Amino acid sequence: MAESILGVGSRVKHPQFGKGVVIQIRSDAFEISFIDTGIRLINRNYEGLEIIESVETDADITTYEKLEKSLIRVLRQFSDIHETVPLGGKWTGGKLIMVPGDKNLKEKEVPIEAFFHKIVMMRDRIRVLEQKINASALTDEEKVDLQQYITRIYGSLTTFNVLFKNKEDQFVGEKGT
Secondary structure, three states, X not given: OOHHHOOOOOEEEEOOOEEEEEEEEOOOEEEEEEOOOEEEEEEOOOOOOEEEEOOOOOOOOOOHHHHHHHHHHHHHHHOOOOOOXXXXXXXXXXXXXXXXXXXXXXXXXXXXXXXXXXXXXXXXXXXXXXXXXXXXXXXXXXXXXXXXXXXXXXXXXXXXXXXXXXXXXXXXXXXXX
């Protein structure tokens, strides 16, 4: 189904719930009011939804999805609340062992969860720094210059992407380099 053509007011038919109307668009689902079964959330990736009549949402309408994304952006910028980022399953319970080149020194073991938490906290703090730079009174040229440094930092941290469960949580540096 081409989800981009479903806007508020679109009429649809669900194989189980029957006919309904899209009343809200969320980031992960459509909120649909069905004639016989009431309001249900239907995943945006659901393939069984038949489009009876497609209605484009007016660009000026603030959808739940836009509101949700704006709220997430504000919370990231102005709070110390951090999202929970899952560690890849194969690393759970593991440990990082650092062996010094000097044989007279002891190796250091760190639980992988603690190491991963520090990486995620660093990523969150870099994001806050990025937002503060973008909101600052610096010139556009200065902002771009600092943003390039941040992009390089992200690029240096891509080594740790193997620890993340979800690809969308991973570090991304400059594309193609």
